[in-house]
Amino acid sequence: MGQSRMKILGRSTRLMVALLSVISFQLAYAEEGGDLPEISAWKITTSPQVLYSSFSGATTRESLLGAGVSLDAQHLERWGLSLGVAGSQLSYKAASNKLNQTEGNLSGRVHLTPDFLSGQLTLRTDILRADNNDSTNETNNVNVIAPQISYLNYGNTFYVDLGYARSRYGDSNAGNGSLTVAQWTPTIGFGFNEGGDWLQLRAYNISPSNPVRAQSQSRTNAGELKWTHYFYADGLTPEQVQVGALFGKRIYAVEGTNIYNLTDIQQGGTSLGAQWPIAQDSHLFIQAGQNRYDAGAGASYSGNYAYFSLINQW
Amino acid sequence: MKTRKSPIKLFALIALFASSVVSAQGVNKNWQESYAQEASGNYAKAAAAIDLVLQASPSNEFAYLRRGWLNYMQARYNDALRDYDQALRLNPKSQEAQLGRTLPLMGQQRWREAAVEANKVIASSRWDYTAHLRLMVCEEAEKKWEELARHATELSVRYPSDATVLVYLARAEAWQGRIDQAKEAYAKVLERMPSHIEALAYLNRNP
Numbered sequence: 001m002g003q004s005r006m007k008i009l010g011r012s013t014r015l016m017v018a019l020l021s022v023i024s025f026q027l028a029y030a031e032e033g034g035d036l037p038e039i040s041a042w043k044i045t046t047s048p049q050v051l052y053s054s055f056s057g058a059t060t061r062e063s064l065l066g067a068g069v070s071l072d073a074q075h076l077e078r079w080g081l082s083l084g085v086a087g088s089q090l091s092y093k094a095a096s097n098k099l100n101q102t103e104g105n106l107s108g109r110v111h112l113t114p115d116f117l118s119g120q121l122t123l124r125t126d127i128l129r130a131d132n133n134d135s136t137n138e139t140n141n142v143n144v145i146a147p148q149i150s151y152l153n154y155g156n157t158f159y160v161d162l163g164y165a166r167s168r169y170g171d172s173n174a175g176n177g178s179l180t181v182a183q184w185t186p187t188i189g190f191g192f193n194e195g196g197d198w199l200q201l202r203a204y205n206i207s208p209s210n211p212v213r214a215q216s217q218s219r220t221n222a223g224e225l226k227w228t229h230y231f232y233a234d235g236l237t238p239e240q241v242q243v244g245a246l247f248g249k250r251i252y253a254v255e256g257t258n259i260y261n262l263t264d265i266q267q268g269g270t271s272l273g274a275q276w277p278i279a280q281d282s283h284l285f286i287q288a289g290q291n292r293y294d295a296g297a298g299a300s301y302s303g304n305y306a307y308f309s310l311i312n313q314w
Numbered sequence: 315m316k317t318r319k320s321p322i323k324l325f326a327l328i329a330l331f332a333s334s335v336v337s338a339q340g341v342n343k344n345w346q347e348s349y350a351q352e353a354s355g356n357y358a359k360a361a362a363a364i365d366l367v368l369q370a371s372p373s374n375e376f377a378y379l380r381r382g383w384l385n386y387m388q389a390r391y392n393d394a395l396r397d398y399d400q401a402l403r404l405n406p407k408s409q410e411a412q413l414g415r416t417l418p419l420m421g422q423q424r425w426r427e428a429a430v431e432a433n434k435v436i437a438s439s440r441w442d443y444t445a446h447l448r449l450m451v452c453e454e455a456e457k458k459w460e461e462l463a464r465h466a467t468e469l470s471v472r473y474p475s476d477a478t479v480l481v482y483l484a485r486a487e488a489w490q491g492r493i494d495q496a497k498e499a500y501a502k503v504l505e506r507m508p509s510h511i512e513a514l515a516y517l518n519r520n521p
Contacts, residue, residue: 039429041427076426077424077425078427113391113392115389115390118389120422232489280458
């Protein structure tokens with residue numbers, strides 16, 4: 001009964017869209033004024049971003065400063081490519097040396113719309129790379145390949161994806177051997193309140209091949225919950241607010257195009273973010289949060305961070 | 315000397331005429347069946363009747379247009395696109411086929427692609443109402459509020475009695491936080507459709 005009602009509603013919607021257009025006034029004359037903008041088949045998005053984090057209760061780490069930029073090119077709604085570069089510097093307490101890291105990522109995706117699915121299927125692969133001046137080489141020379149398949153229904157009320165990431169770290173100069181990390185990341189998401197809210201749950205199942213380099217962990221499991229609420233933007237009112245929480249534990253995680261290549265176990269975290277429209281195609285996203293870490297041997301600490309991103313679209 | 319007409323030839327002519335009448339009746343029956351099934355909401359059966367038309371007449375442009383529409387109504391968007399594409403191959407100047415393509419594209423949320431199609435029609439028919447309306451649907455879906463507001467303003471000048479265009483203008487103003495402008499547009503909607511639910515709701519929330 002519910003299913004046939006959904007079909008009727010779907011048909012009515014399609015009929016309504018068409019009926020809105022049935023009355024066609026064919027006024028085929030040229031008239032001056034009011035030229036409409038050309039529509040490009042390409043949508044280009046650039047996002048410069050900055051991250052600052054300070055560590056509280058850590059024995060060695062003091063702060064982290066990072067900056068990067070990403071470029072995304074989407075062709076109609078069929079396929080897209082993304083390229084990103086970033087650099088970061090980790091400062092230590094009572095030490096002049098710093099850990100300098102550069103990162104790069106390349107991503108490709110294809111969107112499919114088979115009729116039997118009533119939604120969009122996306123196939124995506126990310127290739128990530130991180131290099132730094134870690135003298136042990138244990139967090140250096142990181143290569144990641146991460147394929148993902150995802151589905152979003154046409155109603156934008158249901159989303160599911162399954163991601164896999166395989167990370168290869170540099171061989172240890174301290175005699176601790178090699179390391180590869182396998183990560184499974186299933187995600188489920190729901191839209192409700194007529195598109196006013198989005199709730200997403202993601203699980204991280206991470207298996208380092210070498211527990212010696214992973215604080216004796218051969219498997220870590222974590223879950224992440226994110227809730228996004230959308231507003232009518234008005235003055236200082238943001239167009240969206242996002243609250244996130246991470247629970248469980250994870251090490252050497254790959255999250256989107258970010259590689260968490262430090263050797264500490266992340267034991268949870270919270271975040272709060274908001275986005276404002278700057279102009280029609282420009283948005284400012286600001287996020288603040290706290291992550292908790294286990295450095296081993298009972299030493300735990302937290303990292304408070306602030307993240308800024310300016311999103312521009314053409 | 316009189317020549318006598320062959321009765322076989324005459325019989326063949328009669329048979330040919332009769333078969334063409336029967337064939338025409340058969341094809342006409344398929345069209346009637348298609349419209350009748352559509353009226354009852356049986357889009358699959360309506361499309362199946364057009365399949366028979368196309369079997370007899372594979373280059374029937376109108377049949378492809380009709381089946382494209384019926385496939386769209388069944389959410390068979392890829393089939394609909396194929397039918398509209400075939401109609402365009404048979405008649406590249408068909409604005410109906412170009413506009414037809416926008417429907418399954420919007421159904422698949424391929425907004426930019428649908429907008430490109432609508433713009434093709436607008437390029438040759440500057441103020442085609444259907445094309446502009448579908449373009450506004452795409453602008454709304456892509457949240458291009460400034461563009462939608464400009465577009466709706468231009469279109470409302472050409473179609474001053476149209477409430478739908480004013481609704482899009484009001485939405486664009488509302489999403490940009492321009493409450494006074496949104497209220498003004500929704501008030502104009504109510505002049506044309508006094509019981510418009512969306513307009514009444516917005517004005518009640520923003521007295």
